[in-house]
Amino acid sequence: MGATRSRYFITYDVSLYFGESEDLDAYDDLEEKAVLVFQKCTSKDEYIYALDWQHECYWINPNLYIQQNEFDEWTVPIFPNGDYYFFLHKDFQWEYLGHLWERTITIFGKELIKGFEKHHPRMFQKILRLG
Template identity: 50%
Template structure:
């Protein structure tokens, strides 16, 4: 399986690191994501209305992750209040019993973050705002080259 569970200690450490990196205060009524520049924010509210958007987003975002990583490189997939993982975007992507990634690309009720191991770039899903924030030049450029329908302006 390509999704490698992180230990509780690793997960806690990573969430503290994420909170500092993107200035996010989970649980706060004013929880907002403020990633390092450059970043772009996309409204993904349409993604909650159809499966076609989700499949396209998974495929195109996976291509973007692949273009930003080496073949043996792993990245973090973090799902707030759920299991968090290391995964390799170049390996086959296993899906759960619902036919979805264990950590969804489009936030489906929880904050879902995909972050490069050195925190140079990432994708931050905010379910409350129904947005995805892409930060870091490499990932922004990769998304611009082949944007999912949901992220096209």
């Protein structure tokens, strides 16, 4: 992709994965790749913010077990299936935003962009915006 050098954010259109998606493994792929990238962007003992804008928010360590709910999803899901979800570096060096109404995922920060370029989720096929 080569966007790392000059990009500060990338917004991916993930609208194909709302409703009855034929590629159900894409959700697991997104979780697996996100964990890998978050691990690469943090130290072993570092926590990041996991925010669900109208619910409980958490500190999570991507190098440890990420708590799941009764639907086997992360407590703050990585895919914006019902709300806005944010994963932020504690010093705000990077951010992952799942946007429900736009049906997008935006990656902010060079380090996170580089990580997702290396560990590219199947969902990240259609770029909507670059900045």
